[in-house]
Amino acid sequence: MMVSVVYFIVYFLLFLVLLALLLFNRKRYSVRAADTPRVSILIAARNEEHNILSCLQAIERLDYPQDKLEVLIGDDDSTDNTRAVVEKFIQDKPGYTCITVTGTIGRAKGKANVLAQLAHHATTDFFLYTDADIQVPPGWVHAMLAGLDAKVGVVTGLTTVAGDRLFFRLQSMDWLYSLGLMQAVSDVGLPVTTMGNNMLLTRKAYESVGGYENIKFSITEDVAIFNQVLKKGFDYRNIYDRSVLALSAPATTFWQLLEQRKRWMRGTRHLPVYMFAILAMHSAYYPVLLPYFWQASVGIASSIFLAKLLLQSTYLHICLKRLGRRIPWWQYVVFELFMVVTSIILILYFFLPTKVKWKGRRY
Numbered sequence: 001m002m003v004s005v006v007y008f009i010v011y012f013l014l015f016l017v018l019l020a021l022l023l024f025n026r027k028r029y030s031v032r033a034a035d036t037p038r039v040s041i042l043i044a045a046r047n048e049e050h051n052i053l054s055c056l057q058a059i060e061r062l063d064y065p066q067d068k069l070e071v072l073i074g075d076d077d078s079t080d081n082t083r084a085v086v087e088k089f090i091q092d093k094p095g096y097t098c099i100t101v102t103g104t105i106g107r108a109k110g111k112a113n114v115l116a117q118l119a120h121h122a123t124t125d126f127f128l129y130t131d132a133d134i135q136v137p138p139g140w141v142h143a144m145l146a147g148l149d150a151k152v153g154v155v156t157g158l159t160t161v162a163g164d165r166l167f168f169r170l171q172s173m174d175w176l177y178s179l180g181l182m183q184a185v186s187d188v189g190l191p192v193t194t195m196g197n198n199m200l201l202t203r204k205a206y207e208s209v210g211g212y213e214n215i216k217f218s219i220t221e222d223v224a225i226f227n228q229v230l231k232k233g234f235d236y237r238n239i240y241d242r243s244v245l246a247l248s249a250p251a252t253t254f255w256q257l258l259e260q261r262k263r264w265m266r267g268t269r270h271l272p273v274y275m276f277a278i279l280a281m282h283s284a285y286y287p288v289l290l291p292y293f294w295q296a297s298v299g300i301a302s303s304i305f306l307a308k309l310l311l312q313s314t315y316l317h318i319c320l321k322r323l324g325r326r327i328p329w330w331q332y333v334v335f336e337l338f339m340v341v342t343s344i345i346l347i348l349y350f351f352l353p354t355k356v357k358w359k360g361r362r363y
Contacts, residue, residue, distance in 0.1 A: 004295075007288050008304055011281055015311050018278075021184040022318055031243040033145035038068045040122035041130065044114035046076035048132035049085050051249050056089050056096075058135035064142060071096040072121055073132075074114035082132075097121070106213025111196075112221035116212035127206060129222075131197040133249035134159065143243035144200040153205025153234025154226055157198035157244030158323075161251075168250040169331065170338045171257065173316060175248075177335075179240065180319035181282070185275060186238040191230055192275050194238075196222030198246045201229070208232040219263055223271070242323045257342070258349050265350050286343050309336050 041059060045052055052073075059071060073090075075083045075098055083098065090096035099121060101114050108116040119127065128144060130136055137143075140157065147155035158179060161172040182192045199222060209215055209228040218224040230236060251257040271279070289304065313332040320326060 004288055004291070007284070011285065012307065012311070014278065014281060015308075015315075018181060018184045019311065019315055021188060022180065022315060025184070025187050027187040029237065029239055029241075030146040031139065031241060032142045033148075035145070036065055036068055036142075037126060037145070038070065038124040039064075039126040039128055039141060039145070040070040040072060040124045041128045042115055042118045042122065043071070043073045043130060043132055044076055044111045044118070045073055045078065045082050045086070045132035046111075046114075047078050047080045047082060049078075049081040051133035052082055052085055053089060054135055055130070055132050056086070058137075059130075060093075061138055062136070062141055063138045066095060069095050069141075070122065070124055072118045073098045074101045074118045075099065076101050076111070076114045106211075107215065107217050108213045109217050110219070110221075112212040112217060112224075115196075115221070119206060119211055122203075125203045127201045127203065129196055129199040129201070130246065131248070134197045134246050135162070136198070136246045137243065139243045140246065143239065143241065147200070147237040147239050148202070149235075151235040152237050153202050153208075153229045153232075154194055154236045155200040156194040156236070156238045157200075157246060158240055158242075159195055159198045159246045159248050161249075162247035163250045165250075166331075166334070167254075169327070170335055171250050173320075173327070173331070173335050174338070174342075176319050176323070176325075177312070177316045178279075180315060181278060182275065183238055183240040185278065186236075190274060191226075191236050191272060192238065193223050193271055194226040194236070197248060198244065201225070202234075205229045205232070205234045208234070219266055240319075240322065245323060258346060261342070261346050262350050265346070283343050283347065286340050287347060309333070312336065312339075 043055065048055075056071075056073075059069070060066075062069070071090075073086050073096070075086065083100070086098045090098060099118065101117050104113045105116055115129070126145065128141065144155050144157060160175040161168055163169070163172075186192045206225075206229075209225065209232060212221060212225060215224055215228050226236070251260050285308065289301070309332070313336075316332065316335070
């Protein structure tokens with residue numbers, strides 16, 4: 001009982017600090033770069049015939065000079081029509097190249113191996129990364145470049161889920177809420193993490209760590225290279241702005257969602273201790289609260305539940321507002337119920353002795 005009380009005190013104090021930082025310590029960055037250097041866009045694709053066309057069409061809509069774009073698509077042993085879809089789209093686009101990835105280099109495997117090989121084909125000083133199931137916004141390249149300065153080696157954008165179904169909307173809220181928590185920490189000047197579906201690395205930073213082929217393999221390859229780049233003395237920048245807001249294809253089933261989150265949770269071991277603690281505190285809320293219900297009065301337990309709902313909804317509302325988004329009030333309540341179910345089931349699923357399934361492979 002006493003342990004639960006201490007947990008809730010720490011939890012709410014931490015939440016209030018994060019909310020205050022979100023409100024009063026926002027870092028703003030220019031959304032448009034002054035220069036337009038040549039850049040390389042690197043995309044790893046494996047069995048993405050249903051998504052890759054939308055991804056490439058979004059890149060074609062970028063408000064960046066097309067002659068300054070080098071788009072490299074790595075076909076990672078796809079068994080569907082991914083290669084054919086890509087080849088048809090790029091046949092009249094000289095700045096686009098599809099590369100069939102065979103074999104591995106160095107310590108890289110899976111997606112990291114594809115990106116490592118694409119980097120060897122890149123001819124520019126700026127590597128922009130996105131995924132085959134992502135649609136980047138028109139101002140993406142300008143906004144990501146604007147995040148650079150002489151010390152910054154990695155810039156991270158913002159990604160959420162597309163789709164109108166309630167299940168997809170809940171995933172979108174979860175992404176923007178979690179990334180909002182990370183942004184508050186990042187704005188204090190503490191490094192958090194990056195996302196490989198919306199990331200910029202300078203060639204100088206990438207080559208300083210020897211590329212993906214020279215770092216220890218991880219199924220969260222983006223987090224791994226982020227940490228290595230920071231160890232080399234480079235700075236970072238996270239941008240929470242609609243100018244870098246990319247849309248991802250959603251997990252279409254709850255089991256797909258569990259597999260995705262299990263892979264992400266494996267990557268949390270690479271997070272800084274303070275960020276791991278924040279995420280662990282949030283994930284443990286309901287596993288702590290539900291047993292507490294059996295010991296505390298209904299009034300006290302309900303008050304704790306409502307306090308969390310109010311703080312979380314306020315935080316999410318601010319995050320959405322900054323991106324020009326709105327949701328009806330009842331979706332905040334449904335999102336809370338979604339968090340109850342996913343947090344408990346995911347913790348149980350994470351500790352099952354099974355491998356992570358990702359893109360038809362097991363790790």
